[in-house]
Amino acid sequence: MYKIVLAFRYFLKRRITHFAVLAVALCVFIVVVVMTVMTGLVGDFKQKNHDFVGDCVVGTESLVGFAYYEEFVNILEEQKDFVEGVSPVIKSYALINRKGSERNEGLEIMGIEPLRHSRVTGFGKTLNYHKGDVSKTFEPAYDPNLLGCVLGVDVGRRLGNVMSPVRDADGEYFYESSPTPAGYSISCFPLTSRGALSKAGAGLVSTKTFYYSDTSRSGLARVDFSLVYLPFEWAQRLCGMDGSVKRASAVHIKFKPNVKLQAGCEKVASLWQKFKQRKAGERQAYLLDTVTVQNWKDYRRSSIAPMEKEQTVMAVMFAFVGITTVFIVLVVFYMIISHKSKDIGILKSIGVSNAGIMELFSGFAFLVGLLGSCVGLLGGWVFLLKINRIEDWLFEHFRFQLWDRTIFAIGDIPNQVNLKVLGVIVLSAIVACLVGALLPSLQAASSTPVDTLQVNQL
Amino acid sequence: MSKDDFILKADGIHKSYRMGVAKVRVLKGVDLAVKKGEFVAIVGASGSGKSTLLHILGALDKPNKGVVKFEGRDLSRHSGSELNRFRNKMVGFVFQFYHLLDELSVLENVFLPVMVGKSVVGWFACRRWAKSRARGLLGQLGLSERAKHKPYQLSGGERQRVAIGRALMNEPRLLLADEPTGNLDSETGNGILEILEELNRLGQTIVMVTHDESIAQRAGRIVTLVDGKIEHKSIRA
Ligand SMILES: Nc1ncnc2c1ncn2[C@@H]1O[C@H](COP(=O)(O)OP(=O)(O)O)[C@@H](O)[C@H]1O
Numbered sequence: 001m002y003k004i005v006l007a008f009r010y011f012l013k014r015r016i017t018h019f020a021v022l023a024v025a026l027c028v029f030i031v032v033v034v035m036t037v038m039t040g041l042v043g044d045f046k047q048k049n050h051d052f053v054g055d056c057v058v059g060t061e062s063l064v065g066f067a068y069y070e071e072f073v074n075i076l077e078e079q080k081d082f083v084e085g086v087s088p089v090i091k092s093y094a095l096i097n098r099k100g101s102e103r104n105e106g107l108e109i110m111g112i113e114p115l116r117h118s119r120v121t122g123f124g125k126t127l128n129y130h131k132g133d134v135s136k137t138f139e140p141a142y143d144p145n146l147l148g149c150v151l152g153v154d155v156g157r158r159l160g161n162v163m164s165p166v167r168d169a170d171g172e173y174f175y176e177s178s179p180t181p182a183g184y185s186i187s188c189f190p191l192t193s194r195g196a197l198s199k200a201g202a203g204l205v206s207t208k209t210f211y212y213s214d215t216s217r218s219g220l221a222r223v224d225f226s227l228v229y230l231p232f233e234w235a236q237r238l239c240g241m242d243g244s245v246k247r248a249s250a251v252h253i254k255f256k257p258n259v260k261l262q263a264g265c266e267k268v269a270s271l272w273q274k275f276k277q278r279k280a281g282e283r284q285a286y287l288l289d290t291v292t293v294q295n296w297k298d299y300r301r302s303s304i305a306p307m308e309k310e311q312t313v314m315a316v317m318f319a320f321v322g323i324t325t326v327f328i329v330l331v332v333f334y335m336i337i338s339h340k341s342k343d344i345g346i347l348k349s350i351g352v353s354n355a356g357i358m359e360l361f362s363g364f365a366f367l368v369g370l371l372g373s374c375v376g377l378l379g380g381w382v383f384l385l386k387i388n389r390i391e392d393w394l395f396e397h398f399r400f401q402l403w404d405r406t407i408f409a410i411g412d413i414p415n416q417v418n419l420k421v422l423g424v425i426v427l428s429a430i431v432a433c434l435v436g437a438l439l440p441s442l443q444a445a446s447s448t449p450v451d452t453l454q455v456n457q458l
Numbered sequence: 459m460s461k462d463d464f465i466l467k468a469d470g471i472h473k474s475y476r477m478g479v480a481k482v483r484v485l486k487g488v489d490l491a492v493k494k495g496e497f498v499a500i501v502g503a504s505g506s507g508k509s510t511l512l513h514i515l516g517a518l519d520k521p522n523k524g525v526v527k528f529e530g531r532d533l534s535r536h537s538g539s540e541l542n543r544f545r546n547k548m549v550g551f552v553f554q555f556y557h558l559l560d561e562l563s564v565l566e567n568v569f570l571p572v573m574v575g576k577s578v579v580g581w582f583a584c585r586r587w588a589k590s591r592a593r594g595l596l597g598q599l600g601l602s603e604r605a606k607h608k609p610y611q612l613s614g615g616e617r618q619r620v621a622i623g624r625a626l627m628n629e630p631r632l633l634l635a636d637e638p639t640g641n642l643d644s645e646t647g648n649g650i651l652e653i654l655e656e657l658n659r660l661g662q663t664i665v666m667v668t669h670d671e672s673i674a675q676r677a678g679r680i681v682t683l684v685d686g687k688i689e690h691k692s693i694r695a
């Protein structure tokens with residue numbers, strides 16, 4: 001009982017403990033804020049990638065594509081127990097030229113069936129004009145009979161179209177109320193199933209004009225800056241994948257909500273293996289060898305991994321913050337305990353054990369850690385709630401932005417606190433305090449009462 | 459006289475301190491026996507080892523050689539937890555510099571030994587009793603009005619009386635006082651000595667250490683510590 005009473009009294013009565021609490025609070029504050037923002041950014045980025053890809057991709061990197069995809073799509077669509085949707089796509093590169101301008105840009109194209117693709121991915125939600133009616137995605141509002149194309153939200157600017165959506169300082173886009181008429185001629189190099197340029201006689205390039213029908217904002221900078229969606233058949237034709245045996249680049253798959261990503265992908269992989277074996281004797285079976293089955297994380301690894309690395313680096317840096325906390329607490333406790341050495345002698349002279357002294361100061365450290373992390377947590381939470389308003393204010397008055405919204409595809413700074421992360425932070429802070437207090441407490445406990453009491457005697 | 463009459467018996471106590479390479483021999487074979495109900499004063503010059511001896515008698519320190527028996531039992535045979543119990547229940551210490559805890563009130567300082575000796579549950583079971591006993595002690599010591607004050611708000615004499623209250627809280631068999639008046643003016647010191655005399659009259663065994671002969675005169679028996687040994691014993695006529 002005396003331990004509890006004294007731990008509280010020391011805690012309340014010593015000015016220096018307030019500094020210790022403040023130090024812990026500051027550390028917790030920083031970690032909470034940065035971790036929340038960082039976790040938010042990474043989570044947001046992953047979500048956008050997931051939305052872009054769907055759950056699983058069966059596909060090849062080869063520009064030739066792979067054959068017999070339709071049969072495999074049929075097989076997948078029969079898997080009603082775990083497959084929600086399947087969308088074959090064509091992926092390639094193309095030269096794009098806006099009608100009336102001399103400029104050519106090399107861009108990526110993706111041929112999709114809009115309805116199917118938005119059943120598998122978040123495609124439909126990224127559109128501006130056709131959100132409500134995805135099936136008409138490739139019908140330009142100004143003339144539904146024209147062949148439409150969907151430009152990544154930043155592609156139009158890149159092609160020098162001043163009527164394209166512009167991103168303002170808040171990271172929001174300004175769209176025209178309806179798409180401005182514009183034609184883009186898109187040129188591809190059609191390849192044979194052996195990878196040679198086809199149509200060798202009739203000019204090596206196939207070109208077709210598409211009309212701006214909508215714009216897609218995935219939130220992924222690279223995608224929004226360099227991807228153009230085309231109708232599936234047209235993309236297939238442009239790339240020369242529409243021969244007697246049709247080819248596609250990939251099949252995107254979405255699983256039923258209760259299906260685990262790993263399990264779903266494994267099922268798809270085994271289906272693919274069986275399919276491949278069955279096709280082994282066919283003429284273009286060799287194309288199937290380049291095909292891999294990947295979940296969305298692996299498929300987008302090259303863009304997700306650096307972000308995750310950054311998060312890891314952050315975590316390591318905060319481990320150092322934690323160690324600093326331990327040292328601050330250690331110093332403060334050394335000071336407190338050297339001030340209190342007389343008390344320790346007194347307590348021992350009335351029968352307090354070494355363990356009792358240890359527990360007393362550990363309890364004290366626990367209180368410092370608990371209050372410190374609560375204050376830091378509360379401060380961090382309030383700060384996070386206001387972080388976007390603070391940033392807005394800074395921008396209004398000082399033109400300062402944490403992330404330049406004209407460059408980064410970020411809207412608001414993420415401020416969703418994660419309870420699990422908070423729990424870990426609080427626990428670590430308390431452990432840091434206990435560790436910091438351990439050495440001084442041990443020293444205090446092992447001191448002999450006579451020595452500590454003698455100090456004052458001349 | 460059977461040896462059981464002695465509450466405390468020290469035989470051949472040696473104690474030395476290492477000061478760098480030199481070894482300072484402070485106690486060189488002290489023999490002392492204290493009977494139940496006695497009031498013994500140990501006198502000696504400053505630095506003669508009185509405090510050292512008292513700490514050894516109260517199990518705050520261990521001798522290099524020699525035996526201290528309390529009620530016939532060798533203190534060196536006690537385990538760590540038994541020694542803690544011993545310091546908590548059997549002896550009460552009064553120091554020259556009072557040694558109160560600044561963070562606790564006067565009343566809390568007095569009942570602290572009871573709190574130390576009990577678990578949380580044990581404390582809740584007896585805290586009313588402990589508080590009322592502490593108030594009673596403060597009353598006897600003339601400090602009823604001061605219960606809620608903090609030690610730093612008290613004068614030296616008042617603080618020493620609080621320290622005596624704390625030492626008596628667990629009704630120890632033996633009260634050990636190390637220069638209890640050393641830091642007080644003579645009038646205040648006299649008050650403290652009167653309290654000790656009164657306690658002794660009521661049967662409390664007391665061992666007091668002082669460098670002042672005139673203060674020692676108030677005790678029932680004086681022993682003198684010279685050159686690390688008890689030199690001469692005299693009984694007040
Ligand atoms: N912990 C210690 N370390 C070294 N020397 C000590 C220690 N305690 C006491 N001494 C020495 O022992 C001698 C006796 O000290 P003490 O018992 O306090 O004397 P007194 O109480 O009679 O004034 C002194 O010379 C003192 O310096």
Ligand SMILES: [Mg+2]
Nearest residue numbers: 457508509637
């Ligand atoms: Mg002394």
